Amino acid sequence: MLKTMYDKIWGHHVVEDRGNGMALLYIDRHLVHEVTSPQAFDGLRAAGRKIHRPDSIIAVPDHNVPTKDRHLPNPDPMSTAQLTALEANVKEFGLEYIPMDDVRQGIVHVVGPEQGFTQPGVTLVCGDSHTSTHGAFGALAFGIGTSEVEHVLATQTLQLKKSKNMRVSVTGILSKGCTAKDVALAIIGAIGTGGGTAHVIEFAGPVIEALTMEGRMTLCNMSIEAGARAGLVAPDAKTFEYVKGRPYAPKGGQWDAAVAYWASLSSDDGAMFDKEIVIYGSEIAPQVTWGTSPEDVVPITGYVPQIKSFADPAKQEAVEKALAYMGLAEGQAMTDVKVDRVFIGSCTNSRIEDIREVAEVVKGRKVASSIIEALVVPGSGLVKYQAEEEGLDQILVEAGFEWREPGCSMCLAMNPDKAGAGEHVASTSNRNFVGRQGPGARTHLVSPAMAAAAAIAGHFVDVRDL
Amino acid sequence: MEKFIKVSSIATPFPRVNIDTDIIIPAKHLKSIKRTGFGEHAFETIRFTAEGARIEDNIFDGEKYKGAKILITGDNFGCGSSREHAPWAIAELGFRCIIAPSFADIFAGNCVKNNILTVELPQEQVDALVIAAEAGHQIHIDLNEQTVCCENAFYEFEYNPTHKEMLLGGLDEVGQTLQSGAAISAYEDKTKMMTPWLYRG
Numbered sequence A: 001m002l003k004t005m006y007d008k009i010w011g012h013h014v015v016e017d018r019g020n021g022m023a024l025l026y027i028d029r030h031l032v033h034e035v036t037s038p039q040a041f042d043g044l045r046a047a048g049r050k051i052h053r054p055d056s057i058i059a060v061p062d063h064n065v066p067t068k069d070r071h072l073p074n075p076d077p078m079s080t081a082q083l084t085a086l087e088a089n090v091k092e093f094g095l096e097y098i099p100m101d102d103v104r105q106g107i108v109h110v111v112g113p114e115q116g117f118t119q120p121g122v123t124l125v126c127g128d129s130h131t132s133t134h135g136a137f138g139a140l141a142f143g144i145g146t147s148e149v150e151h152v153l154a155t156q157t158l159q160l161k162k163s164k165n166m167r168v169s170v171t172g173i174l175s176k177g178c179t180a181k182d183v184a185l186a187i188i189g190a191i192g193t194g195g196g197t198a199h200v201i202e203f204a205g206p207v208i209e210a211l212t213m214e215g216r217m218t219l220c221n222m223s224i225e226a227g228a229r230a231g232l233v234a235p236d237a238k239t240f241e242y243v244k245g246r247p248y249a250p251k252g253g254q255w256d257a258a259v260a261y262w263a264s265l266s267s268d269d270g271a272m273f274d275k276e277i278v279i280y281g282s283e284i285a286p287q288v289t290w291g292t293s294p295e296d297v298v299p300i301t302g303y304v305p306q307i308k309s310f311a312d313p314a315k316q317e318a319v320e321k322a323l324a325y326m327g328l329a330e331g332q333a334m335t336d337v338k339v340d341r342v343f344i345g346s347c348t349n350s351r352i353e354d355i356r357e358v359a360e361v362v363k364g365r366k367v368a369s370s371i372i373e374a375l376v377v378p379g380s381g382l383v384k385y386q387a388e389e390e391g392l393d394q395i396l397v398e399a400g401f402e403w404r405e406p407g408c409s410m411c412l413a414m415n416p417d418k419a420g421a422g423e424h425v426a427s428t429s430n431r432n433f434v435g436r437q438g439p440g441a442r443t444h445l446v447s448p449a450m451a452a453a454a455a456i457a458g459h460f461v462d463v464r465d466l
Numbered sequence B: 001m002e003k004f005i006k007v008s009s010i011a012t013p014f015p016r017v018n019i020d021t022d023i024i025i026p027a028k029h030l031k032s033i034k035r036t037g038f039g040e041h042a043f044e045t046i047r048f049t050a051e052g053a054r055i056e057d058n059i060f061d062g063e064k065y066k067g068a069k070i071l072i073t074g075d076n077f078g079c080g081s082s083r084e085h086a087p088w089a090i091a092e093l094g095f096r097c098i099i100a101p102s103f104a105d106i107f108a109g110n111c112v113k114n115n116i117l118t119v120e121l122p123q124e125q126v127d128a129l130v131i132a133a134e135a136g137h138q139i140h141i142d143l144n145e146q147t148v149c150c151e152n153a154f155y156e157f158e159y160n161p162t163h164k165e166m167l168l169g170g171l172d173e174v175g176q177t178l179q180s181g182a183a184i185s186a187y188e189d190k191t192k193m194m195t196p197w198l199y200r201g
């Protein structure tokens, strides 16, 4: 029988078939951070259970680490309690831990690939929905809740129902100024935030093949915003090249065996998908969101939609609420929306390529005086180091950006990096939910280049015109 | 875990689409290292003003729906983050069952682990239940029979058999899986040969 990549990876990991599409699935890799793990470790302790395979785990703090003044005591006692709990837990259970002062520290979804921990064909989980990022390598990677974190720690498995297969093909070529982020937003705009529910999405087609590994990570990162359980891209020469030589990568004779195995994972020609979507890559323009759901998105050349243009009454009501929250009017041109704050970072767009894109746009220019704050938060200490080697931090600082230490930062505002009520934020993160970047904050999701252009102009602009 | 069989109660109608986990429990409240204490912050933007004052007669705290164990809501409920704090917070508000046209996958999975039943019904049936809830009618949910009934409506719903067994039996999933220890070891022995690079030390 012809199989999709998802069918193959799933099949390779079934420990026990439980019928009804349910299986006990083996988990190869587990990333742990401070927010969703303390209750899981407590559960283990309470039941007197051990961790099944400590060698399958890397723990790293990211969600509420400060991005500046790290030498000072953390002003937030609750954050400190979570960070201390993680440290105590990794010590007690003997796990590999990357502390805050280590150059490898960063957002879990940036760290995993950098360490070669993320590899094609593995099952990889983390108590965080954007675990879908790792699907860029052809890994079956998905977010889990805290009870499941405990289940994986204790048993190395999860009891799961197999999802359905969906393929999103992006044809043609991307026009200049368009990035993986624009592809991700355009797909979500087309299929909606529920478009991928109960499915695993395989991204395919010439545009996807042409993306760099960073770009593929950005795209797979946002598959959760399309409602999918996970995203996948078939591993190819670019993937192998990226993994090669990293600390966790297969070494010596095992490398060739691994590559041969990885190359066998792509979907068979003619394999059936339960749902197929085709997007024309050449029609994608830089995207910007106007509402409070990632599906509320238009091209930068577009306008805030009319409420009546939505057929579903429930959606009309949601749009009305969203526009009131965002302080936008129907029919307003997106380029008329003023920006108060800029955030470049998050597991969606904080890799070296993203920082390079920003530097290219802002080089020799200045952040508009009306901008309260423009932050660049690299995804990891290694990204930060690399950017500094290339002198990118200088370009950014000269333009008026702040250059910070790695972490999740204003993506979810659990640390001191927040936007104020009513402020419009050009953000390279993945969620524009109500209050996500601070109570009352108005998030607009964009690519790094678009965020950089907005910082310079003081309002949204088409980066292609700059 | 307590066994789940039937729930009979009035229901809180909250028919909004795409309710995300940031609305259910905002990130700033995720800093606790415990499993409890999230209920008071659940649906914060709906229950409290930006200054922190309780909004008069909001559906979660008002007299009308006090004691409701059932929440009726819109499409794609629970989308967004994987935080299990969302079902913890909902459970603390007293809900044991959520009815909606559809749920986000991770959220629905987290509910099972926390003894909350998610019932998917077609939009028209959900709409009818919203009207019944607003009228203050009792709604009866029977997991064993997989039925929802109230006044003169009677609906059947689909539910994952494995999850049903877990909820009905009040099972500890980790304990249950550990009984498959031999199968897990056998799997590891096999893959140590096939993909040895995934094992260290």
Ligand code: SF4
Pocket (backbone or CB within 6 Å): A062, A063, A107, A108, A109, A128, A130, A346, A347, A348, A407, A408, A411, A412, A429, A430
């Ligand atoms: S950067 Fe944002 S989306 Fe990514 S893991 Fe951190 S909080 Fe989650």
